[in-house]
Amino acid sequence: MSDEELAKDLGLVSAMTIGIGTMIGAGIFVLPGVAVNADGGAGPIVVVSFLVGGVIAMVNALSVSELGTAMPKAGGGYYYINKSLGPMFGSIAGMGDWMGLAFASAFYSIGFGQYLAVFVDLPTIPGLNAIQVGALVAGSIFIGVNYVGAKETGGVQTVIVTLLLSILAIFSVAGFFSFDYATLAGNEGGLAPGGYGAILPGTALVFVSFLGYAKIATVAEELKNPGRNLPIAIIGSVGIVTVIYAILVTTMLGVVPWPELSQDAPVAQAARVAFPESIGPITGVAGGAAAVMTVGALLATASSANASILASARINFAMGRDKIVTNWLNEIHPNYATPYRSILVTGGLIVVFIALLGQDIEILSKAASVLHLIVYALMNVGLIVFREADTPEYDPDFTVPLYPITPILGAVLSLGLVAFMDGIEIALSAAFVVAAVAWYFLYARDKTDQQGVLSEYIRSREDDLPDQVVDATDAVAPTGTGTEGPTIMVAVSNPRTESALITLAGALAEHEGGRVLATHIVTVPDQTSLETAAENRTGLDKSSEELLAAAAEDAAAFDAPIETKTILSHRGIEEVFDAAQTNDADTVVMGYGGTRFAGGRVEGSLDELTHDLPCDFLVLDGQDLELSDVLVPTAGGPSSDLSAEVARALRDTLGTDVSLLHVVDPDEREEGEAFLAEWAGGHGLSDADLRIETGDVEEAIRLLGADHSLVIVGATERGLLSRIVRGSLAFDTIEHLDTPVLLAERPSSRSLLERLFGGR
Amino acid sequence: MTRGNDTDQGLLSHVLLPVANEEDALATARALEPYHPDRVTALHVVEKGEGVPDKTPVEQSESLAADSYAAVQSVFPDADEHTAYARDIVAAIFDAADEVDASAIAYQSRGGNRLVQFLSGDLSIKLVTNASVPVIALPREGSSE
Numbered sequence: 064m065s066d067e068e069l070a071k072d073l074g075l076v077s078a079m080t081i082g083i084g085t086m087i088g089a090g091i092f093v094l095p096g097v098a099v100n101a102d103g104g105a106g107p108i109v110v111v112s113f114l115v116g117g118v119i120a121m122v123n124a125l126s127v128s129e130l131g132t133a134m135p136k137a138g139g140g141y142y143y144i145n146k147s148l149g150p151m152f153g154s155i156a157g158m159g160d161w162m163g164l165a166f167a168s169a170f171y172s173i174g175f176g177q178y179l180a181v182f183v184d185l186p187t188i189p190g191l192n193a194i195q196v197g198a199l200v201a202g203s204i205f206i207g208v209n210y211v212g213a214k215e216t217g218g219v220q221t222v223i224v225t226l227l228l229s230i231l232a233i234f235s236v237a238g239f240f241s242f243d244y245a246t247l248a249g250n251e252g253g254l255a256p257g258g259y260g261a262i263l264p265g266t267a268l269v270f271v272s273f274l275g276y277a278k279i280a281t282v283a284e285e286l287k288n289p290g291r292n293l294p295i296a297i298i299g300s301v302g303i304v305t306v307i308y309a310i311l312v313t314t315m316l317g318v319v320p321w322p323e324l325s326q327d328a329p330v331a332q333a334a335r336v337a338f339p340e341s342i343g344p345i346t347g348v349a350g351g352a353a354a355v356m357t358v359g360a361l362l363a364t365a366s367s368a369n370a371s372i373l374a375s376a377r378i379n380f381a382m383g384r385d386k387i388v389t390n391w392l393n394e395i396h397p398n399y400a401t402p403y404r405s406i407l408v409t410g411g412l413i414v415v416f417i418a419l420l421g422q423d424i425e426i427l428s429k430a431a432s433v434l435h436l437i438v439y440a441l442m443n444v445g446l447i448v449f450r451e452a453d454t455p456e457y458d459p460d461f462t463v464p465l466y467p468i469t470p471i472l473g474a475v476l477s478l479g480l481v482a483f484m485d486g487i488e489i490a491l492s493a494a495f496v497v498a499a500v501a502w503y504f505l506y507a508r509d510k511t512d513q514q515g516v517l518s519e520y521i522r523s524r525e526d527d528l529p530d531q532v533v534d535a536t537d538a539v540a541p542t543g544t545g546t547e548g549p550t551i552m553v554a555v556s557n558p559r560t561e562s563a564l565i566t567l568a569g570a571l572a573e574h575e576g577g578r579v580l581a582t583h584i585v586t587v588p589d590q591t592s593l594e595t596a597a598e599n600r601t602g603l604d605k606s607s608e609e610l611l612a613a614a615a616e617d618a619a620a621f622d623a624p625i626e627t628k629t630i631l632s633h634r635g636i637e638e639v640f641d642a643a644q645t646n647d648a649d650t651v652v653m654g655y656g657g658t659r660f661a662g663g664r665v666e667g668s669l670d671e672l673t674h675d676l677p678c679d680f681l682v683l684d685g686q687d688l689e690l691s692d693v694l695v696p697t698a699g700g701p702s703s704d705l706s707a708e709v710a711r712a713l714r715d716t717l718g719t720d721v722s723l724l725h726v727v728d729p730d731e732r733e734e735g736e737a738f739l740a741e742w743a744g745g746h747g748l749s750d751a752d753l754r755i756e757t758g759d760v761e762e763a764i765r766l767l768g769a770d771h772s773l774v775i776v777g778a779t780e781r782g783l784l785s786r787i788v789r790g791s792l793a794f795d796t797i798e799h800l801d802t803p804v805l806l807a808e809r810p811s812s813r814s815l816l817e818r819l820f821g822g823r
Numbered sequence: 824m825t826r827g828n829d830t831d832q833g834l835l836s837h838v839l840l841p842v843a844n845e846e847d848a849l850a851t852a853r854a855l856e857p858y859h860p861d862r863v864t865a866l867h868v869v870e871k872g873e874g875v876p877d878k879t880p881v882e883q884s885e886s887l888a889a890d891s892y893a894a895v896q897s898v899f900p901d902a903d904e905h906t907a908y909a910r911d912i913v914a915a916i917f918d919a920a921d922e923v924d925a926s927a928i929a930y931q932s933r934g935g936n937r938l939v940q941f942l943s944g945d946l947s948i949k950l951v952t953n954a955s956v957p958v959i960a961l962p963r964e965g966s967s968e
Contacts, residue, residue, distance in 0.1 A: 070869065073872070073875075077875060080875075136882075137880030137881070137883075138880075220875050284880065285871075285872070285877060285881060370876075373876055376879075380880050380883055384882070395844065395879060395883070397844055397846060397847065400844075400870060402878075
């Protein structure tokens with residue numbers, strides 16, 4: 064077995080246990096009493112509210128399953144959204160998921176406190192009621208257990224869930240026998256005293272009971288056979304809890320008239336009524352049953368809170384991996400091997416939420432729901448983006464039925480349900496979303512290097528989409544480059560020039576802290592399909608491999624990583640442009656010979672292409688580079704900035720001596736000297752040898768160049784490269800100089816006006 | 824002396840070095856260094872839940888393992904790496920010792936008071952009582968207690 068296999072140890076049952084264990088705590092044990100009595104009394108119709116909640120959860124569960132099988136990665140919802148919609152939405156999702164879990168944990172702790180109060184007389188503290196005190200104690204214990212990471216708690220989870228399901232089964236059987244339809248429907252107002260309009264607000268309140276299925280996705284990487292088990296566990300657990308909720312809530316309401324149902328410990332109350340006072344000689348059965356239910360409730364709420372705290376650490380980890388939050392948070396405890404800082408921060412939030420908002424359990428449950436619903440909505444949008452952008456890496460084992468209806472429905476239902484929440488929860492959640500966006504722009508944007516599929520998609524269609532869309536994408540794009548500096552792409556074409564090109568690229572990459580990407584572009588005749596060429600590439604592979612291996616060897620002299628790639632193409636130089644764009648190259652280094660293989664074909668589009676360089680271009684004419692001294696003729700301009708950068712890189716990495724040349728008219732010598740000194744200073748080359756010459760530029764370059772080992776010529780006019788490529792420019796300097804020449808051309812950013820009217 | 828040398832060589836011919844994290848790995852490797860083992864295999868056991876989610880995401884566990892190996896290799900550049908995944912760490916250490924055919928297991932107690940040892944599941948006792956190969960308890964740096 065590979066390491067990857069060994070790391071997967073969660074089977075289907077364990078996965079389902081996580082989902083069911085997280086969900087069941089809240090719905091059954093805490094909410095029924097609150098829900099039936101909400102807004103002046105919704106009544107038994109809340110059973111429908113639970114069912115509606117189950118349907119919304121199910122639609123989202125389908126989407127989560129698809130995303131989870133496509134990317135079985137720690138982090139779940141946050142991860143998918145960050146990947147698809149980019150780090151700004153990723154920040155919102157991460158923050159939403161994280162805070163949502165903290166709210167949910169606070170809610171579970173309060174639920175725990177409510178049942179604890181059945182057993183123990185809890186003291187009150189000024190500002191905190193007894194239940195809050197119990198919840199704080201419980202919350203602290205949950206946090207402590209996770210901090211220490213006692214793995215024994217984990218094993219108990221399966222036992223707890225099994226126990227819970229048995230307890231609830233027994234309860235529903237007992238409830239079935241004491242069920243009385245008159246108790247259910249015979250109260251004032253019948254089944255729907257608050258009208259059918261109470262259904263959706265009821266769903267908004269109880270939706271917290273369905274938060275849990277997505278947690279299975281956060282541990283997807285630990286699942287055995289995730290392609291099969293993940294969807295079954297997610298969809299299955301939603302289905303199972305929905306049915307359980309419907310049955311048990313109906314039972315409870317058929318046992319205890321809804322206006323009398325306890326808002327704190329409804330299951331214990333219902334059990335007391337449902338079970339007979341005595342069975343044969345055994346008395347106190349009802350009280351015992353109520354006690355068992357209470358224990359069940361404590362276990363259920365504890366396991367929910369436990370799972371949520373663990374899941375939040377996963378989200379922190381995923382955010383830290385993408386540098387949205389500092390990795391300080393994810394440091395592992397030396398003794399306990401737990402992400403203790405993340406647990407403590409989340410724990411702190413839980414404690415604050417319990418203390419400040421714990422008086423009203425509705426606020427906690429709804430805030431948790433709103434934040435999760437926002438994440439679900441974004442997740443559905445992300446799914447659509449993945450599908451539409453046709454990302455090759457996106458290959459889910461499970462696909463949602465009825466695409467695109469399912470994800471659209473998921474997004475609409477999720478946001479629609481938010482509308483039935485109260486102002487305070489929406490405001491709270493909105494505050495967190497705003498905080499997440501602010502966080503992204505103030506902190507994460509400079510740090511993260513993750514780009515969403517969406518922005519790549521938009522960028523790749525820059526020309527077809529309105530400028531506003533493209534601009535908006537750029538405006539929120541991450542500016543961080545992570546550890547990666549610029550990419551210097553080298554188009555190597557033959558073994559004679561390979562070494563020289565790699566040396567230049569290596570020096571540049573080392574100087575800029577970037578990487579070298581060596582590509583070998585193999586031109587295949589139009590008559591041969593690329594597939595055939597790929598099949599018959601044995602011979603080709605060998606030469607390509609040798610060439611790229613030599614490139615890697617040469618690059619090893621520099622402190623910069625190198626990657627190599629063979630590209631089959633029908634096109635020559637156009638492919639260089641394409642490859643530069645697809646690989647996000649910042650600079651392309653290629654040989655002069657390489658520019659020639661365009662051979663004048665498709666001249667028009669080539670002209671267009673070379674007028675619109677995707678990045679900096681360095682074209683070398685020459686084979687052997689010595690690089691002891693370089694000559695940089697300059698007259699200013701963006702391309703000579705590039706020449707200066709190259710010269711600086713060579714000087715700093717290889718100790719090359721740099722001479723600068725400025726050619727002026729005989730009567731402007733002084734101005735020329737002043738210009739050159741200033742230019743040198745401005746480009747970090749003040750230690751260079753400054754040469755002012757008069758007369759013909761090309762003649763001066765030719766004369767001086769002969770004494771140097773390389774001449775770096777910046778394209779002083781736009782389109783120099785295109786003219787060389789097309790062979791329309793007889794560039795004497797290159798043709799007649801024995802010294803190698805490096806042509807540098809930097810694209811000058813053209814304004815929109817120029818683009819539109821073709822101003823060149 | 825000669826006899827002692829022979830035994831030493833046998834004992835230290837292939838030492839399995841279980842390490843938990845970067846710091847622990849460095850300390851353990853440094854403690855072993857003066858005895859010049861012939862061959863060292865660094866072992867990191869990723870603690871698995873086996874039925875429940877792990878304490879840390881797999882990716883994080885694996886980067887922890889990589890950091891630990893790097894720390895061992897800063898002392899023993901030729902040290903091999905071995906990663907095991909198990910809930911029962913001590914059993915995994917013994918399995919690994921069999922698998923790589925180690926001559927001994929060297930470890931350093933991570934210290935801490937009894938409570939911390941209990942909570943973090945200090946493995947010293949299990950390690951020394953059930954081992955199938957000799958277990959070497961390395962001295963803790965600066966410990967004179």
